[in-house]
Amino acid sequence: MTFTHSRSKTPPVSRADREAARWVADQEGGALDAEGEARLEAWLKNPSNAQAFARAQGLWRDMGEAVSLSAPSYTAPAVPPRRHRRDYARDAVRTRRWAPMAATGMAAALALAFMGLDIPTRIQADAITRPGEQRTLTLDDGSIIQLNTDSAVAVAYEPGRRTVRLLRGEAAFTVAPNTQRPFAVEAGGGSTTALGTRFVVRRRGPLTQVSVTEHAVRAASRPGSVVVGENQTSTYRPHQAPTAPTPSPLGVDAWTDGWLVFEDQPLSQVVEEIARYSSSPINVVGRSVRARRVSGAFRIDQPDLTVARLEQTLGVRTTRLIGGVVLIHD
Structure with a gap:
């Protein structure tokens, strides 16, 4: 590797x-x-x-x-x-x-x-993506990591254990089975151990989100652990036990296929997610505009087209400033 x-x-x-x-x-x-x-x-x-x-x-x-x-x-x-x-x-x-x-x-x-x-991350990381970039890594045992935008991982394989540290961002893991070598992802003061095949881990500040798309995992932090089943999500923070699993948000792993999917989400959250993949900052101005609800599927690699669609469907306007900043407003 x-x-x-x-x-x-x-x-x-x-x-x-x-x-x-x-x-x-x-x-x-x-x-x-x-x-x-x-x-x-x-x-x-x-x-x-x-x-x-x-x-x-x-x-x-x-x-x-x-x-x-x-x-x-x-x-x-x-x-x-x-x-x-x-x-x-x-x-x-x-x-x-x-x-x-x-x-x-x-x-x-x-x-x-x-x-x-970002010295600590760059020193530790084996793979890093820039904003808007995605990478697929195949590990020695055949396991696959799909690294999302602005993310970093470090890989530490040992004879009796396979460990990946998610240093920042988000990654999807498709794990090659090996009961003699457990596969674990460490992130945000906790760990996620594969009990099956495929799951997604995302770090957002102090919050770590674990979503399972196939089989199950065990999410653990210092106070406790929980088994997260297929199509379920759990979150934890440093020194806080993982939450009880709940149904995963719609499209939690759609980004691995190049899509972002939203169902009745406020525009502020939708734009925050879209902006992760844009080379230019995108901001929503005005409380009422930020609260407007959005449902739909949008291509990750077309942030400008996505903003145009939002403009048409929500009746909002956009202003592009010199330097690339995009403002969405009434």
Whole structure:
């Protein structure tokens, strides 16, 4: 089994990307007042700024788990002893002071992400896909991995065990049976062990979703495990047991055949999914527009045509900014 690795020089961080990192950190941290929001709106009128802001929002979502895990916690007793009340007040102040520092750290991390320094993933990965790219890998034992857009895996085969780590993104696994060498996919603080043939694992921030299309798997995290049967889905988070299996969403593996399938989903979620396969950011503007319901099947490799279909069927409009940013609005 041979994997090829691509190497490229690290691009410089643009001024727009640095400013976008700060704007997103301030907005998500609640540091923007009405005047600040007005300044942000004015800044976003520049197409390059709008594109950088869209990238920063996506990176912020991906990095949210790291911030929540590293943030200091503060829990005071309901009625602390009198002699310690001043200490609790001091600790509360320290906790409040941490918030702007967290935003600063996130802004710096965003800037590093713009530089393409996803160092841990690149060091560990045996195979990576770019946004919009998909790859099919055949392993030594005949098992097949279908790697979806913007995803990465690392393969570790040993005499008594076959392990694949899903470092980010989504992959479908068709497993060659071998009872002497269990096949497991590690992701998001848990693992999925094949009890049959085919299943899909997807990481979305701290959430890992396991969907079975043939036979069954055992999904496990530190607190417990559950058997997920055919056409069922379970999810787990770090240090949380997998949920009880429920019927899988429609078209959960349609992407392996080049399609995205939606049934009565809000436009905001539909566009978020479509944007994973687009080279240009796509955003929905307006609460009522974001809430409109969508059903249908769309080709993965035709995001522009998909946006045009949404425009026709939902009666929305699209605006394409210089730099490629697509806005869907009333």
